[in-house]
Amino acid sequence: MKFKISFDENSYNKQMDLLFDIAWQRKKDYYKNSQYLGIVLIVVGILLILKRPNIFGIGYMFLFFGLSNFMPFVYYFFKIKKEYKKLNNAKIEEIEILKQYQDVSLELNEEALIITAEGSSKRINWDEFITWVVKEDNLIIITKDYVPYILGIDEVGSGHFEDITSFVKTKVNTKVQSSKSL
Template sequence: MKFELKFDEDIFRNQMDLLRDLAWKDKIVYYKNSHFLGIFLFIIGCMLFYERPNLLGITFIIFSLGILIPYIYYYFKIKSSYKGFEAAKIKEIEANKNLIFHWEFTEQCLIEKVLDYERVFNWDDFIVYLIRDNNLLLITKNHESMILGEVEVGKENFEEIIDFVEKRNVKKNKLT
């Protein structure tokens, strides 16, 4: 199967947001909710310690810091990664405007061609595939990701590609 795909900025942005969410969404949700508990424990610990310094107040403060410190760390880490991710996305959009990508699915490999550049991935190179929001994500052993959307190839072709990938013994992620 061969596909010729013209670069579309909106599709690219949606696919990159999908990748970002796959990487960070669980941590964001966990730390978004856990910091409320940390603040609550910190306030109670301070009140207990202020009334009469004791072990219970110190314990509450220590537990709250154990919750709040990772929250603060991941807050700044995720925030900085978003900035870097947005900058990389803008660079990629500028570099790929008006390009045509060629994807070829063969029995032995997946071939991606852009201009004179060609990447060949044997099916053994892929460790997992995911289907999220009508996008097929293929992830290699080197943690490179390749994304193909149903919008780009059409519903029938998309289902055909998924069947083809399943037959190549690429493992499906259990979370889908």
């Protein structure tokens, strides 16, 4: 199967945001919920210290456990914010580069995935891929080096997207199963 894909800035932005959410959403949700427990424990600890400072240090224990729940939230809040800012800067730079490539050719054959743009091509054998997932009408295939390749339904059409998805499913699952048996 061979397809010509044109660059679309809106589609690219959605795909990069999707990849960011896949990478950080679970951690963000976990620490978002743990902050509430941390705040409650900190408040209870402070109240116990202020009301009854000599009751076996229970107030200090609440304060300690509250801070141990709250500090990871603060750390990951700023880390995720910094990573998102880096992603936005990288997206701006990549969009300028990708606008130069009007048409990209994507070929899926029995041996490899071949991506061709402006005379240069990249060949990725199917045994280099470890997993694939379809999320929000996008096919994401990830290599052993954790490099994601993403293809949207709006780039190839719904009929071709189903064909590509089923083809990738057979190729990647076959390679994964055979490598697991070793």
